[in-house]
Amino acid sequence: MSENEDNRFGGRARRYVQVGSRVGALAARLAGERYLGLKLDRAEHAEGLKQALGGLKGPLMKVAQILATIPDALPKEYAEELQQLQSNAPAMGWLFVKRRMAAELGPDWRSRFAEFGQEAAAAASLGQVHRATGKDGAELACKLQYPDMQSAVEADLKQLKLAMSVYERYDKAISTKRIYEELSARLREELDYELEARHMALYADMLADELGVHVPQAVPELSTRRLLTMNWLEGSPLLSVTGHDPEFRNRVALNMFRAWYVPFYFYGTIHGDPHLGNYSVRPDGSVNLLDFGCVRVFKPSFVEGVIDLYKALRDGDEELAVHAYTIWGFENLTKEKIDTLNLWARFVYAPLMEDRERQIQETNSGMYGREVAEKVHAELRRLGGVAPPREFVLMDRAAIGLGSVFLHLKAEVNWYRLFHEMIAGFDVRELEKRQATALKAAKVPAAA
Incomplete structure (x- = not known):
């Protein structure tokens, strides 16, 4: 299928009509509340928006899930509703599956499998998963x-840009321009299942020594740009283990921590979508990573900046904090803005500051970071706002997403020791070498 056919005008036009009415209503009602003084029941409106997006499938639902975990990218009421969107959209039917499989593997596609399940095992925002058995008996x-x-994607991104611009007109605390640029780039990448297969190989390499983390292996001869076949990994949903004993829940939390941060601190790479549907838990407490569409590679200096900011907060070194924010890509920062950003940073780094076992968040808030984020947001609005760099978006997303996972698990872990074991002997030049070798082997592009 050609690029033009794949992104044809008719497809975009249908999507504009389908999505535009929902996003247009959101924009109009928010504008009416702001500029005309109209009263808007945000909770009711947000529930309606969630229902509309949940029935759409596609990238806008995925963007909604991501935005809901980025502090103050959306009003609180919308974030709370959109966080409930899970990877359980209604699956497409068997006739659709047969047509799509024939388009990807040819008309004799069924002869290439011993068995192929007609019912989807899982249905998400961009595609659905079917269980099958290979000719060699592999699951x-x-x-x-x-x-x-x-x-x-192209239609939804245009509508998303409209919604974000309307929101920013009445609340200038956070500039959404770079957030939009980052989300756009990552969403377009998620359409390329050949790239996702390379991401999978990269993660298998980076986590090869982690016995508590499992990564599937792609089957190239049964994969295309829009079909990704891999070995099946058995496991239970994360929420199903929240009733286990504390030792088991802590073991799961430890494995999750290492699954995300070994790649980051040793290879400058992060899984940008720690969504509940993207991993499962084995009976021994080890975890399966299941989705590699949203992977972010950082320049080694960015990782160094993350560690420098930790040291700056620990030691009260204002100059080092400025250096860290500058490395990340923040611009035109005043002392007041830095002090405000540090409020958020101190919250994120807090579990790493104390050499003791503790929960990831020791407040009564049901949403990880919400209270601190609201305070930071109000102060940034007063100071004229900031423009978060693109790299910050998914890094923050990962921190908040994982924090939410650890809250669900009620894990009590010595985060301080985990972190210090990971960064011991950190050398940005060594990271650069390891990253270059791993990216080359997996044929994954370096950070732009």
Whole structure:
């Protein structure tokens, strides 16, 4: 299928109509509240928006999930509702599956499997997964992309830009320009299942020594740009283990921590979508990583900046904090803005500051970081706002997403020791070498 066919005008036009009415209503009602003094029941409106997006499938639902965990990218009422969007959209039917599989593997596609499940094992925002058995008896997972997804992405991104711009007109605390640029780049990448297969290989390499983390292996001869076949990993949903004993829950939390931060601190790479549907838990407490569409590679200096900011907060070194924010890409920062950003940083780094076992958040808030984020947001608005760099978006997303996971698990871990074991002997030049070697082997592009 050609690029033009894949992103054809008709597909975009249908998506504009389908999505535009919902996003347009959001924009109009928010504008009416702001500029005309109209009263808006945000809780009711947010519930309606969630219902509309949840029935759409596609990238806008995924963006909503991501935005809901980035502090203050959306009003509180919308974030709370959109966080409930899970990877359980209604699956496409068997006739659709047969057509799509034939388009990807040819008309004799069924002869290439011993068995192929007609019912989807999971359905998400951009595609659905079917369980299958290979000719060699191997248990497989076949991730099949929905049709017209490139058209859907381009249409949804235009509508998202509109919604963000309207929100920013009445609340200038956070500039959304770079957030939009980052989300756009990552969403377009998620359409390329060949790239996701390379991400999977990269993670298998980076986590090869982590016995508590499992990564599937792609089956190239049964994969295309829109079909990704991999070995099936058995496991239970994370929420199903929250009733286990504390030792088990802490073991799961430890494995999750290492699954995300070994790649970051040793290879400058992060899994940008720690969503509940993207991993499962084995009976021994080890975890399966299941989705590699949203992977972010950072320049080694960015990782160094993360460690420098920790040291700056620990030692009260204002100059080092300025240096760290500058490395990250923040611009035109005044002392007041830095002090305000540090409020958020101190919250994120707090569990790493104390050499003791503790929960990731020791407040009564049900949403990880919400109270601190609201205070930071109000102060940034007073100071004229900031423009978060693109790299900050998914890093923050990962920190908040993982924090939420650890809250669900009620894990009590010595985060201080985990972190210090990981950064002991950190050398940015060594990271640069390791990263270059791993990216080259997996054929994954370096950070731009």
